[in-house]
Structures are given as structure tokens and as C-alpha cells.
Amino acid sequence: MKVLLVGSGGREHALAWKLKQSPRLSKLICAPGNAGIAGIADCVPIGTEDIAGLVDFAKARAVDFVVVGPEAPLTLGLADRLSEAGIKVFGPKAEAARLEGSKAFMKDLAARTGIPTAWYATFTDIEKAKAFVCEKGAPIVVKASGLAAGKGVILCPTLDEALAAIDLMMSKREFGAAGDEVVIEEFLTGEEASFFALCDGTTAISFNAAQDHKAVGDGDTGPNTGGMGAYSPAPVVTPALESDIMARIVMPAVKGMAEAGTPFVGVLFAGLMIGKDGPKLIE
Template sequence: MKILIIGSGGREHALAWKIAQSPLVKQIFCAPGNPGIAEVAECIDIEAENIDGLYNFAVKQKIDLTVVGPEDTLMAGIVDRFRDEHLNIFGPTKRASFLEGSKVFAKTLMRKHGIPTADFKVFEDVKQAKKHLSTCEFPLVIKADGLAKGKGVFICKTLEEASKHIDDIMKEKIFGRAGDKVVIEEFLSGEEVSMLAITDGNTILPLPSVQDHKAIYDGDKGPNTGGMGAYTPVPSITEDMQLSIEENILVPIIHAMKRENRPYSGVIYAGLIITSTGPKVLEFNARFGDPETQVLLMRMKSDLVPLLLSTGKNTLEDTEIEWDNGASLCVVMASKGYPDKYEKGFPISGLETIRGLDNIQVFHAGTSMKDGKVVTNGGRVLAVTALGKNAPEAQKAVYGAIQKLSFEGAHYRRDIGAKAIYRKTS
């Protein structure tokens, strides 16, 4: 088989690394890819939003399956274009991708179909949004409606803070058209967890629980990022809790999308918070998470390719996944200044010393080549990931590997996995 992966980050590197292990696959292409991906795939100079270019390449190369990484590409309608021409592609259609592409749509859908989530109101007018703030209890949450690279959510502790974020989103347009509308919702207390599932629209195959770490600093302090690290499994998510999430959230949302004439297939990602009254949805994503994908694929023992193919054939009910019984943990090494302004082009040292180590993978998230050397080219640069018998072992391996890696201004959290380890030992 020939496989085309779309994207250039750590998630796509993890997908390429896992897909390359399949005996079914003869050749992998990635558009546009990165230097890490180039070790297992041929990188093609086509941007992820260039739907025509990607389609023409897939036809010319007779690609057997295309796997979409970024949400922007899904929202651009690549799945519709490929399926209209009878090309196999993994991911939801443009209409189905609105589950991530519009928080207003997702929240309204959840309210309509009784899926547990925070209470909320939607605003298109700055003055009306600010007027509503005077009636709210703090803290509260303000979200830009559209795609914002994981940075469009603000937890506001004061009226002044909330008012400023509304101005930033709706007046200053820091997220562009994604800020034409805002969602103002109640703040929910509890532990956050990510639950991903693969679905063909009829059958849902839940993946193990993951805990992402969005905040830039230790102790979950500072602004949100695209994700600074993750681990799986999450000790607090018991089998009963996972079953509850499947029955009350994952299955209902797929049925709701079908009833709304937006049939959903691909990966569905539920960002949840476990409150005192049970799990509630913070957000839905329409693709593999990043860095959730890195830790999940490290634990997955099964071949990923038949799983991806089964969603297009509606044969997911005949598919099972075998998992390693241990734990996987990922720590993101980021550029100084991220998630705000940062510089690029710094050489990365130590990559050769990591290559070949057992149960350690360095997934490239924001890198490029310059004068024959791998250099930084993004906010999140490397996703250092390990598999261990348990969380402490995986954590020790990751931070040990990080000591061998360096680039100017490298920043990373030093507490990824601490919650799992504390819970296990307390």
C-alpha cells in the first residue's frame, strides 16, 4: 500500500512512525512533513491546506489511503473532495468537522441532545457580551468560536480580565474570523482528561484515557498552549468511568451527528472534566490530539493501518486493538516565548544520542533543516515520548532523554505525569 499523511507536526510524525511498522505498507508520503518524518517517509512540498495539490498528488501516485492530521485541512473539505473522487481517506467531512470548527455549533448540539457540558451563552456583539459579564459568577470561561490552535480558551478570574479577553477576541481579532462569536460559559471544577475513539459512524472503538497538560508552566500555571505533555493511562479513569463516558458522551454525540445529517467517521476526541456530578464535555476535536497521539501510539501493539481502513469500509465492529499494559508519557520541548512570540532557527543537538534507545521516541513537532542540520521551526519543537512498565518508569526515561537534547531557549515542564504518580503512591 501507498499511504499519504497530511501535516508537519509531532502528531503526524507519530502516525508516520506507527504506520511505517505495518507490513501492509510499502511506501509513505507526508505533505509537507518535517525532518523527523523524513526518516520514515518521503516528504512532499505541498502545504496541508492545498487541497487541489494534495488531491492531484494522490491521484498521480495512486495513493491507497490518506490520513489527515490537522483540523484546518479537515475544515477545508479535503475528505469531501477525496471521497467524491472515490479516494480512501481517514477523517470526518467538512460538515462533521464543525464539531471542532465551531464551539457554538458543538455547545448548541450538546444542549439539544442532552450531552453533559457547562452552561453557556453565545454572543456576536461585544457590548452584549460585556453586559452579560456583570451577571456572571467568577471564575468563568471565554472561548473563541472557531479554530485557534488550542489557544482560544481563557479562564477568567475577574471582570476586568474577562472584558479584556472579549476585546482581544472580538475587537482586536487575535484569532481572526474565529473570534466573530464567543461562548461565555460556567467554570467547571475537576480533573481534565482526554478520551479519543475511532468510529465509522456506526461503531465506536474507544482508546485508553489520556491526560494532556495545556498550561505552559509547572503546576498548570500560565497561558494555554497546544499541549506541553501527556500520559496514558489516567489512574482515576476506572473501567466503570470509561464505560460511563462511552455510554453518556461518545455514543450520544455520534448518534446526534447522524441525526443532524452530519455523519461522522474518523477520530473523535472528547476533552472532558470529571466533576463531582460526573464527566462533562469541555470541547470536541475532530482529529487525533497532539500530544495524545504520541503516547497512545507508543502503547498500541496492534497494526494501525487495518484500523484506519476499517472506518472507510464500515467494518470497525470486526476490529480489536491490543495495548501494552504499561504507561506512556510525553514531554514537549518548546521554544522560549511560546505560546507567544518566539524565535526560530536554533540548531538542535543530541538527536543522534537518542536514536536507537529502547522504548524512547523523539517526535519532531516544529523542526526544519538548515545547512544540513536540524533546527527549531515552531513553538513546540520536540515531543519526547517513552513507554515504561508504569508511569514513574516512563517519566524517568523521558526526562533522562531530555537531558541529552538541547537547543537555545528550550523550555519544558518538569511535572508531566506527577498527578498519575502521586495518585499511585498516595
């Protein structure tokens, strides 16, 4: 089987390493790849968001299966275009990929399906966003709704910091179009964990949990980064908690997406806060 892997990060290096071990693999190609991936796959200079270029390459090289690592090409419709071309692909179509591409969409799904999450409001008007923050007070969380490479969430201990975060996203446009809409939500306390499930659109299998090192400074201080390492399994996610997450968060999301006519196929990511009231979905 000839496989095209899309992406250029550490995640794709891990995927390439594992794909290379398959006895069914005849050739592994990565677009665009990186220096590490180049040691185990043929790398081609096609950007992850060059949807037409990726589809044309897959057709020209008779690729059998495409594995998509990053969220951005999925939100841009790469899985849709590959499916239309008759090429098998691992990853959700654009409408389903909105779960990761839009925090506002995710929060609305949670509200609609009863998934436990923080209270929230979404805004495209900067003055209304500021008024909401002033009404609610601090601490509070301000998020760029769109994809911001893992950096679009600002935890605001004070009201001044919250107002500055809104300015940063909506006025100064630090995160570009990702900050045109913001989600302002409750500041939850507890221990964070990332949970993953393999989905076929109607069912899901747990891939268990991981925890990463998000904040730039020692002791979890400073702004969030795009990721500086992770470990799995996460001790905080016990077998009992894993079952609870599947029942109260993952399966309602899978069912809700299917009922909306946008079934999610691929690896479903759930960012969780584990507090005294149990797990809550934060992204």
C-alpha cells in the same frame, strides 16, 4: 498500499511511525511533514490547507489511502474532495468536522442530545458578550469558537479578565476569524482529561484517555499552549468512568451527528472535566 499522511506535528510523527510498521504499507508520503518524519517517509512541500494541491497530488501519485492529522484541512473539506475523487480517507467530512472546528456547534449538539456540559451562550456581538459576562460574574470561561491551535480558551478568575479576554478575541482579533464568534461558559472545577473514540458514523470504540500539559507555566499557571506533551492512559479515567463517558457523551454525540445527516467518521475527541458530578464535555 500507498499512504499519504497529512500534517507536520508530533501527532503526525507518531502516526507515521505506526503506519510504517504495517506489512500492508508499500510507500509512506507525508505532506508537508517535518524533520523527524523525513527519516521514515518521503516528505512533499504541500501545505495542510492546500486542499486542491493535496487532492491533485493524491490522484497523480495514485495514493490508495489518506490519513489526515490536523483539524483545519478537515474543516476545509479535504475528506469530501478526496472521497469525490474516489480516494479512501481517514477523517470526517467538513460538516462533521465542525465538531472540532466550531465550539458553538459542539455546545449546541451537546444541548440537543443531552450530553452533560457547562452552561453557555454564544455571541458575535461584543457588547452583548460583555453584558452576559457582567450578568453571570466570575470566574468564567471565554472561548474563541473557531480553531485557534489549542490557544483560544481563556480561564478568567475575575470580571476584568473576562472583559479583557472578549476584547482580545473580538476587538483585537488575537485569534483571527476564530474569535469572530465567542462561547462564554461556566467555569468548571475538577480534573481535565482527553478522551478518544474510533467512529464509523454509527458506532464507536473507545481509545481510552490521555492528559496533557496545557498551561505554559509550572503548576498549571498561565495561558494555554497548543500542547507540551501528554501521557496515556490517564489514571483519572477508570474502567467504570470510561463506560460512563461512552454511554453519556460519546454515543449520544455519534447518534446525534448521524441523525442530523452528518455522520462522524474518524477519531472523535472529547475534552472532559471530571468533577464531583461526573464527566462533563468542555470541548
